[in-house]
Amino acid sequence: MTASVTSRALDVLGAFDGDHRSLTLSELARRAGLPLTTAHRLAGELCRWGALHRRATGEYVIGRRLWDLGLLAPVPTGLREAASPFLHDLYAATLATVHLAVADGAQALYVDRISGNATVPIVSKVGSRLPMHATGVGKVLLAHAEPDVLAAALGALTRITPYTVVRPDRLLEQLRRVRADGYATTAEEMSAGACSVAVPVRGPGGEVVAALGIVVPDLRRQQQRLVAALRVAAQGIGRTLPPAPPQAPAPA
Known part of the structure; x- marks a missing residue:
């Protein structure tokens, strides 16, 4: 089947990702799987x-127009606006990098971030996606994910650092503890020298709609303090989230 103009244009846009933020025409054509002339025209x-x-x-x-459109996406509705003051409060209290993420398939999509003052290697950016199994916010989201998402994540446990958890049985045990304890931690699993702790953000119906996390050099002396601060902020975000819009009735 011949690809439509729309699908080829989407292939061009899909050639960009967190590791390929700028592309030459030849790189763009190669990553989009298009002839050079077609890529140039599109x-x-x-x-x-x-x-x-x-x-x-x-x-x-x-281009900036895609960014403007992206800001209109409900992820979920009102999440970034509701969370913004609480993210700033967390940053003021900890001076650490603060993350807000939602699930996007088997990845964590970072919808907001405030950079901390500590010299900690941070690989996330707003709009970037990272594997759930190697991040604090990701483990929170994965612990409450649907079975198909969990299965997809367990089937793609790539090692990023020497400390990344890649054994399914060990990850499943960690996720069980996340559900029991109400928070997740990582220790240099995404990048060397960075540890994280994260908690769930629940919507008006009690469902987990996002994860809120902090990245620091070391958790040993401050984990409980950070967990307490995160929980207060997550509860505040949850209280200010608007109700989810009603679902359209299924066709008869």
């Missing part, structure tokens, strides 16, 4: 619309 059209931007060096990057 990139030009996307630049004129604002979905892409072509730098003076000739490289392409995602």
Whole structure:
């Protein structure tokens, strides 16, 4: 079946990710699986619309118009706005990097972040996705995920550092403790020198809609203090979240 113009344009946009934020035309064509001439034509059209931007060096990057559209996405509705003051309160109390993430398949999608003052290697960015099994917020989300999401994550346990958990039985035991204790921790599982602790954010119906986390160099002396601060902030976010919109009735 011949690919439609829309699907090929989406292939061009899908060529970008956290590790490929700027691409030459040849790189763009190769990653999108398109002939060079087709990639050039589509990139030009996307630049004129604002979905892409072509730098003076000739490289392409995602355009600001896509960012503007992305801010309209309900992830869930009102989450970033509700969470913002609590993220700032957490940062003021800890001076650590604060994360807010939601589940996106078997990955954690970072929807907001405040960078801390401590010299801790941070690999996340707003809009980036990281594997759930190697991050504090991800383990919280995975502990409350649907069975198909859990199965997908267990089937893709890649080792990122020497401390990344890649044994399914060990991860399942950690997730059981996350549900029992109400928080998750990591120790240099995503990047060397970075530890994290995270708690769930629950919506008005009690469902887990996000995870709130902090990244620090060491948890040994401050874990309980950070857990307490995170729980207060998560409860505050949950109380201010608007109710989920009613679901459309299924067709008869």
